[in-house]
Ligand SMILES: Nc1ncnc2c1ncn2[C@@H]1O[C@H](COP(=O)(O)OP(=O)(O)O)[C@@H](O)[C@H]1O
């Protein structure tokens with residue numbers, strides 16, 4: 132658009148119009164852009180018992196959400212359903228990942244789509260070295276993105292860098308996956324894997340017990356590092372202490388399979404002081 136033949140005052144008016152138009156367009160784009168994760172009315176059962184009873188949650192790009200709640204609320208069940216664990220049966224609702232039906236995707240396809248699940252009890256894989264396991268995972272991810280596999284030396288360089296970042300002794304990379312790892316080492320290893328794969332969405336189901344201050348700091352640091360405008364993190368945690376290291380944008384309280392309260396990081400602090408009782412009695 133040319134302003135050359137327009138009087139100064141009129142030019143200003145037009146500029147204002149243009150800005151309003153641009154603003155509208157941006158708002159529209161925001162609406163068009165799907166949430167990274169959207170859970171609508173999710174119901175799920177395990178062993179014939181309904182554990183998730185209508186979960187609604189929207190996670191946008193760039194956000195960190197903490198899911199808290201008493202034991203047995205269904206936190207790990209939610210993580211298992213997102214992971215595609217066949218033991219958990221979805222009986223209602225939907226889960227959209229970047230607008231796609233996540234529940235229709237295989238476990239492998241979920242990983243390709245950029246979903247990373249960290250488990251409360253990480254599995255041990257005797258006989259498979261960490262390096263072979265991660266090389267395969269990184270190669271698979273790159274293949275899906277149309278990239279060549281990393282050379283051995285490139286992979287070594289990357290894994291050294293990421294291991295240093297979680298303060299994981301790089302020598303551990305040659306050991307079997309999680310075999311004989313201490314609780315803290317397993318957690319560091321989990322964050323190491325996350326750092327290697329750079330997922331769009333990480334769902335971390337925390338073992339709060341058994342995490343020492345050192346492991347907490349590493350997990351917190353890892354999560355902070357992954358935080359970026361294009362990706363998001365869902366932190367499942369029983370205690371607020373992890374949230375000292377990573378301040379969430381949103382905190383949700385899960386109780387008996389439903390989110391009974393949502394707020395900002397102050398909610399976690401309030402729960403630390405008051406416990407869950409007041410919320411539960413109200414629910
Ligand atoms: N594999 C399973 N078989 C039977 N019941 C299960 C299984 N996993 C979870 N549950 C039950 O589902 C409920 C929620 O558990 P869970 O999701 O682990 O809670 P949280 O992680 O919040 O402590 C509990 O009552 C638990 O006993």
Ligand SMILES: [Mg+2]
Nearest residue numbers: 206207208251
């Ligand atoms: Mg749990």
